[in-house]
Amino acid sequence: MPARSAYLPGAAVAPPPAMAAGLGRNVVSIQFLRFVAAIAVVLFHTHQIVSRGVADHPQAIAYLFGLGAAGVHIFFCISGFVMVYTSFCHDGPFRPGDFLLKRGLRIYPIYWLCMAAYVLFHVATRSTYRVTPGEVIGAIALWPGYGAVIIGPAWTLVFEVYFYLCFSAFMITGFGRGLTLMTAFFLASVLLKVVAPAVPLDPLLTDSLLLEFVAGAWLGRFAITRPQVLAALWPIALLLGVAGFVAGYVLGYDRLPSALAWGIPSLLLLAGTIGMEAAGRLPHRVAAFAFLGDGSYFLYLSHILLVDMLMLTPLAWLRGSPAGIVLATAIITTLIAALSVPAFTWLERPLLRHLRRLTRRR
Secondary structure, eight states, rough: OOGGGGGGGTTSSOOHHHHTTTTTTOOOOHHHHHHHHHHHHHHHHHHHHTTTTTTTHHHHHHHHEEEEEEEEHHHHHHHHHHHHHHSSSSOOOOOOOHHHHHHHHHHHHHHHHHHHHHHHHHTTTTTTOOOOOOHHHHHHHHHOOOTTTTTTHHHHHHHHHHHHHHHHHHHOOOOHHHHHHHHHHHHHHHHHHHTTTSSSGGGGOOOHHHHHHHHHHHHHHHHHHHHHHHHHHHHHHHHHHHHHHHHHHHOOOOTTOOOOIHHHHHHHHHHHHHHHHHHHHHHHHHHGGGGGGGGGHHHHHHHHHHHHHHHTTTGGGGGSSHHEEEEEHHHHHHHHHHHHHHHHHIIIHHHHHHHHHHHHOO
């Protein structure tokens, strides 16, 4: 394995192969995929809410929109990739404290603001949450088992926090060794659920989503050290990823293990798009719309609240027919997506900059 300094642009040796192959410090295709994954989840949840209580809504339409749940699996693969790529393809050595501080600032402040907005809306509409103070504290801290108490999709953030803690702990041992140890740890955790199901462990510790995260992390390492291979194989990876999603839909993604139906196709889709960028073949339109990925986090956190709010408008009148439900889903999703970038520009980014400046001074 090359010395870690070989991955650092400011080192005395050559820059990382990833840079030479056309992958910059910020991978444009990742930003675009973030938006795609977020929109997929929004479509899934919006359709669920709009069609709620409609007894004769066709199951085929619900099954089609159910594909949007695959966006979560794309997010987990992206998360593993980004952690490795940004930590070991930038200047300076890996510092666990700095890493955890940056990730904490990225996740918690906006999450807390969204939590407050959800609570205020439910108080205003007299549909308050039935939760205990302990559950609220658990949700604030993103403690396992409490992530979804206020914001339903926030259960994935509990996984993210666990990923960050494990990643920072294992990377202390070095880049290559840390990835190997973390992979072995996650594999053992998932296998423990199979060989010893009676062991009382939190479901977080044995979920197969851990493997999707670590697979994305290995892809990040591969993008740093062997981007030329990704650049050569991107058409195959992209084709297999799309074919995997189609196969999961045809065979029944609701009957297959999620890692098989969505996890593997998500990783292949990610590898294909990154390889396309490394080969210089990323379409200009994809690059032009990559900025939409900036608002993906706010979009992901706020969309349930925004859907509930929009369902108080005349859009709810479209629920009388399957076509109306689909139309309402499309309109609401478009409106929410249009809000995400201004929210990032005027709220999330200024807040992050202020908090980072504050932490640097201290």
